[in-house]
Amino acid sequence: MRPLIAGNWKMHGMAAQLREIEAMSKTVHAARTAADVLICVPAALLSRAASIAAGRIGIGGEDCHAQASGAYTGDCSADMLKDAGATTMNAGHSDRRKYHGETDAMVAAKAEPARRAGLTTIICIGETQAQRDGGNALAVCGQQIAGSVPTDLARSGTIAIAYEPLSAIGSGHVPAPGQIIEVHRKIRECLLERAGAAGADIRILYGGSVWSDNVHDILGLADVDGVLIGGASLLA
Ligand SMILES: O=C[C@H](O)COP(=O)(O)O
Numbered sequence: 632m633r634p635l636i637a638g639n640w641k642m643h644g645m646a647a648q649l650r651e652i653e654a655m656s657k658t659v660h661a662a663r664t665a666a667d668v669l670i671c672v673p674a675a676l677l678s679r680a681a682s683i684a685a686g687r688i689g690i691g692g693e694d695c696h697a698q699a700s701g702a703y704t705g706d707c708s709a710d711m712l713k714d715a716g717a718t719t720m721n722a723g724h725s726d727r728r729k730y731h732g733e734t735d736a737m738v739a740a741k742a743e744p745a746r747r748a749g750l751t752t753i754i755c756i757g758e759t760q761a762q763r764d765g766g767n768a769l770a771v772c773g774q775q776i777a778g779s780v781p782t783d784l785a786r787s788g789t790i791a792i793a794y795e796p797l798s799a800i801g802s803g804h805v806p807a808p809g810q811i812i813e814v815h816r817k818i819r820e821c822l823l824e825r826a827g828a829a830g831a832d833i834r835i836l837y838g839g840s841v842w843s844d845n846v847h848d849i850l851g852l853a854d855v856d857g858v859l860i861g862g863a864s865l866l867a
Pocket residue numbers: 639724795799800801802838839840841859860861862863
């Protein structure tokens with residue numbers, strides 16, 4: 632499967648930061664990179680980022696509202712992301728689950744309008760350290776897949792999954808390879824159960840403290856079809 636190297640700028644980046652998009656786009660284009668490259672940016676930068684990227688790399692949104700329009704001050708719909716130039720969006724990032732109380736059902740409700748808008752949705756899951764310490768990591772990830780991934784979307788090829796153990800995000804602590812392999816295998820099993828053979832074609836990304844010095848090793852692990860990169864994606 633062609634890997635996806637996805638960045639997530641979170642709430643970082645002013646207009647000047649777009650020079651990184653320019654540099655990444657040029658590099659990827661010139662090198663004919665053997666991977667798809669995507670940067671998810673704050674909504675305020677989306678349109679300008681897409682214009683600068685000019686299709687050489689993908690530009691994504693970081694979230695959307697489940698409704699197409701309405702009295703939802705401060706929110707942004709999937710159609711709006713698409714209209715601004717996005718190809719992809721994140722849903723259910725742990726920041727959204729933690730600070731906005733997003734549940735699996737809310738995440739699933741965002742993925743469907745994204746599909747209608749023509750966006751691929753990267754659905755983020757991952758266990759807390761307490762859940763892992765309690766021996767519940769695989770069960771938690773399985774439940775998150777069951778609750779966050781609509782079956783018809785899993786069959787449609789319009790989603791990817793990002794596994795991000797919370798203890799790895801922004802900490803510099805990447806789990807042992809065995810942990811990543813074990814959880815990705817579990818996710819693959821869940822996707823196959825949900826979507827049949829189509830589940831084999833859904834990309835499963837790893838996220839959490841991915842940098843240039845560990846990305847090659849991580850991409851070499853079984854069932855790792857790409858990475859979701861936070862801090863390191865701010866620099867071309
Ligand atoms: O969306 C990205 C992840 O939360 C990982 O962030 P990080 O690479 O800064 O650890």
